[in-house]
Amino acid sequence: MIKISNITKKYNPKKSNEFEALHGVSCEINDGELVAVIGKSGAGKSTLLHILACIDNYQEGEYTIDGTLVKNLSEKQYAKIRNEKIGMVMQDFALVEDFTALENVMIPLNFSKQKIKNKKEKALAALKSVGIGELAKKPCNKLSGGQKQRVAIARAIVNEPSMILADEPTGALDTKTSAEIMALFKSLNKQGRTVVIVTHDPKIAEQCDRIIEISDGRIVK
Ligand SMILES: Nc1ncnc2c1ncn2[C@@H]1O[C@H](COP(=O)(O)OP(=O)(O)OP(=O)(O)O)[C@@H](O)[C@H]1O
Numbered sequence: 001m002i003k004i005s006n007i008t009k010k011y012n013p014k015k016s017n018e019f020e021a022l023h024g025v026s027c028e029i030n031d032g033e034l035v036a037v038i039g040k041s042g043a044g045k046s047t048l049l050h051i052l053a054c055i056d057n058y059q060e061g062e063y064t065i066d067g068t069l070v071k072n073l074s075e076k077q078y079a080k081i082r083n084e085k086i087g088m089v090m091q092d093f094a095l096v097e098d099f100t101a102l103e104n105v106m107i108p109l110n111f112s113k114q115k116i117k118n119k120k121e122k123a124l125a126a127l128k129s130v131g132i133g134e135l136a137k138k139p140c141n142k143l144s145g146g147q148k149q150r151v152a153i154a155r156a157i158v159n160e161p162s163m164i165l166a167d168e169p170t171g172a173l174d175t176k177t178s179a180e181i182m183a184l185f186k187s188l189n190k191q192g193r194t195v196v197i198v199t200h201d202p203k204i205a206e207q208c209d210r211i212i213e214i215s216d217g218r219i220v221k
């Protein structure tokens with residue numbers, strides 16, 4: 001289970017351009033839940049997701065993952081949590097464009113502190129599980145938006161994290177591809193993974209177990 005209590009996030013703290021993006025936000029997400037995060041542009045959805053993914057810090061409040069307090073940890077400890085527990089799909093995919101699909105999916109395996117055997121096979125299995133095994137050797141700059149999204153999802157799941165966080169995973173996709181990507185998240189959730197999806201699309205949100213709505217840095221629903 002993940003739990004945040006009274007989280008306050010400031011960008012550029014103590015500087016003239018300080019901006020408080022989250023004002024004391026609290027919520028809990030249980031293991032195995034499929035949750036949508038909705039809200040207007042600039043509401044703080046990505047900010048919240050980045051904190052949940054342990055890729056950004058916060059000033060006040062507490063964040064615990066499975067009972068462990070996530071604050072002031074060493075970079076090594078953060079890396080361990082990210083690697084073992086969290087799979088993140090970024091708003092802009094964040095793929096290395098001139099790497100192949102397979103090379104992109106291998107990145108988290110190469111970053112892992114543990115010795116991982118059969119990295120190529122693992123990465124290929126992740127690509128197959130998202131339906132694009134045949135594209136393994138294609139450079140990402142030659143893939144369509146939906147295909148890139150699948151590569152980003154394969155990269156997020158290759159370490160078998162317990163939690164998948166996806167920022168607007170269908171934002172740039174047509175209706176059909178978007179439905180396919182959502183089906184993929186639902187099947188990952190059915191396998192027991194916690195899935196949190198930031199979305200603007202009511203059709204995506206209504207397929208989730210629960211909807212968290214953010215407005216101006218506060219959870220309003
Ligand atoms: N690095 C940053 N430095 C300063 N302010 C930032 C930074 N990142 C985000 N903000 C501000 O924090 C607020 C929340 O941004 P955030 O990216 O979380 O919004 P969002 O809900 O994800 O929006 P969108 O739907 O457009 O992606 C916005 O007002 C934004 O301008």
Ligand SMILES: [Mg+2]
Pocket residue numbers: 045046047091167
């Ligand atoms: Mg965003």
